[in-house]
Amino acid sequence: MEILRYAAFSADPSGGNPAGVVLDATGVDGDEMLRVAAEVGYSETAFLLPRGDDRFDIRYFSPLAEVPFCGHATIATAAAYAQRHGAGRMHLSTRAGLIDVTTAFTPDGTTIATLTSVAPRTDPIVAADLAELLAALRWDSADLDPALPPRVAFAGARHPVIAAATRQRLADLDYDLPVLAALMARHDWTTVDLVWRESPTVFHARNPFPPGGVVEDPATGAAAAALGGYLRELGLVTPPAIVTIHQGADLGRPSVLTIGIPATPTSGITVTGPAVPLPAPPPALI
Incomplete structure (x- = not known):
């Protein structure tokens, strides 16, 4: 399992909120995800499970427990995925509901992500x-x-x-x-x-x-x-x-x-x- 580390909501690594990102957690169970999140030590680590056609399941773990949804880890995951596979749209199935995310690259190469929440x-x-x-x-x-x-x-x-x-x-x-x-x-x-x-x-x-x-x-x-x-x-x-x-x-x-x-x-x-x-x-x- 490859663990990436990203800072979300900042274009400077010294700012923003750090998140762990696993772009393919196929076959990993919740106990192992929790162990990895505790080892990473950030407030959340996101685990992406690809389903095809830009659709994914995603799970979020703090070092102590699973959480239903995490915004900064979603932005971090989308940016990491875009940098590997190109900008576009992702449909994420979370425990809180469906979250759509779009990504784009600015002229200076910064990756920008936008999520749309469930109904508030x-x-x-x-x-x-x-x-x-x-x-x-x-x-x-x-x-x-x-x-x-x-x-x-x-x-x-x-x-x-x-x-x-x-x-x-x-x-x-x-x-x-x-x-x-x-x-x-x-x-x-x-x-x-x-x-x-x-x-x-x-x-x-x-x-x-x-x-x-x-x-x-x-x-x-x-x-x-x-x-x-x-x-x-x-x-x-x-x-x-x-x-x-x-x-x-x-x-x-x-x-x-x-x-x-x-x-x-x-x-x-x-x-x-x-x-x-x-x-x-x-x-x-x-």
């Missing part, structure tokens, strides 16, 4: 759960932006969307990892999408990810898609709209995610970004 939805957060979440984050209600109400957003995975009133509140992240991990496990939350709105179409985000064994994700495509659905459903943008999300700067791995929000309420959200191979360690054969 947004649900309320029970007051007691919100109080417990804020306590785990060591935030209180005064830290929140009242124009962006807390919700649980879904576009392949579930993410509470919690909006900070200031950029400084977002920058000062010091949460109780064991408490937050237990809360997220009870509610099947993949990451917590902490955001600050710079302008109507520019956001900054941080994503605690204790269920994956990672303190924070530097770029979270699934949460970006969920945020797009949240913004549309709550009338916080006028679709069709393009929204830019800056993530990872506080970790020293700056990432840029571009989301497209169609006007149709049931349409999937598009998430676009570049991906580049990581220079070290080199691809391993196991």
Whole structure:
């Protein structure tokens, strides 16, 4: 099995979110995938199972567990596949549903991928759960932006969307990892999408990810898609709209995610970004 390593949502290997990529995992079972993901050590590793005619099954594993959908690993996988087999379209069957991905090369040779999420939805957060979440984050209600109400957003995975009133509140992240991990496990939350709105179409985000064994994700495509659905459903943008999300700067791995929000309420959200191979360690054969 050849394991590739890519950074998604950055054209610079020093930025973006690293992902492991296996372009052909035919015959590999879930236990072995989990072992490989733990060995790679990134927040997710994607395992592609070709079915022919640009159709694939794909599975995603953090070092601790399988997840139904991962945006940055999807972008990384599509870029790696395009660099081996040419740009085009891929139809990915995930445990969350069908994800279509397109790839293209820019004039300078950068590989760009765009995924279209499953139909998003947004649900309320029970007051007691919100109080417990804020306590785990060591935030209180005064830290929140009242124009962006807390919700649980879904576009392949579930993410509470919690909006900070200031950029400084977002920058000062010091949460109780064991408490937050237990809360997220009870509610099947993949990451917590902490955001600050710079302008109507520019956001900054941080994503605690204790269920994956990672303190924070530097770029979270699934949460970006969920945020797009949240913004549309709550009338916080006028679709069709393009929204830019800056993530990872506080970790020293700056990432840029571009989301497209169609006007149709049931349409999937598009998430676009570049991906580049990581220079070290080199691809391993196991």
